[in-house]
Amino acid sequence: MLRQIVGLVIGALLLLSAExxxxxxxxxxxxxxxxxxxxxxxxxNYESTAACNAVIAVIKADRNRMFRYTMHFDRGSATYQILSSEVLAYDTKTVLSKSGPDGVAHPYAYASPMRSIVDFIYNDLPHAASAASPGTCR
Structure with a gap:
């Protein structure tokens, strides 16, 4: 009985995370x-070995919010630009607001989350070597 309950709880958690x-x-x-x-x-979408576009999500669990951004990253100049953004209620995925491009390239610091994201895109994603050919989607 306990195994079944644990299995159901794990299954529900996986279903929620898959959602x-x-x-x-x-x-x-x-x-x-x-x-x-x-x-x-x-x-x-790799534009070059130094620039790409990607959708990222920032989830603030304590506020029940997910911020989803389409961003342009330029690791050569250590900048990012927001192309579009959405704020969602995390639990229901209801879109609370949307915005277009901000038109500004923002610098990111060595220890910033944006740098971690760019490093992940270029160093940890499978087929990151395809970044050498512009326009290759992954």
Whole structure:
């Protein structure tokens, strides 16, 4: 009986986590307290060995919020630009607000979450070597 209950709980947790990433290939990058950083591996579009676009998610569990961004990263100049953004209620995935591009390239620091995301995209995703050919989607 206890095994069945544990199995049901684990199954429910897997189902809930699969719901978050249902049409995406979200990969965990890093966390800081109650904030988790993810990259949608299926969205990465390498423009060159130094620039790419990708969808990322920042999940703030303590606030029940998910911030989903389409971003342009330039690791050569250590900058990122927000191309679009959405704020969602994490539990229901209800979109609370949407925004377009901010038009500004923001620098990121050595120890910032954005640097971790860029390093993950270029160093840890399978087939990252395909970044040498512009326009290759992963």
């Amino acid at each position: 978050v990433c249902s049409a995406e290939d979200m990969r965990f990058v890093d966390a800081n307290d109650y904030t988790g950083y993810y990259v949608d591996a299926s969205s990465v």
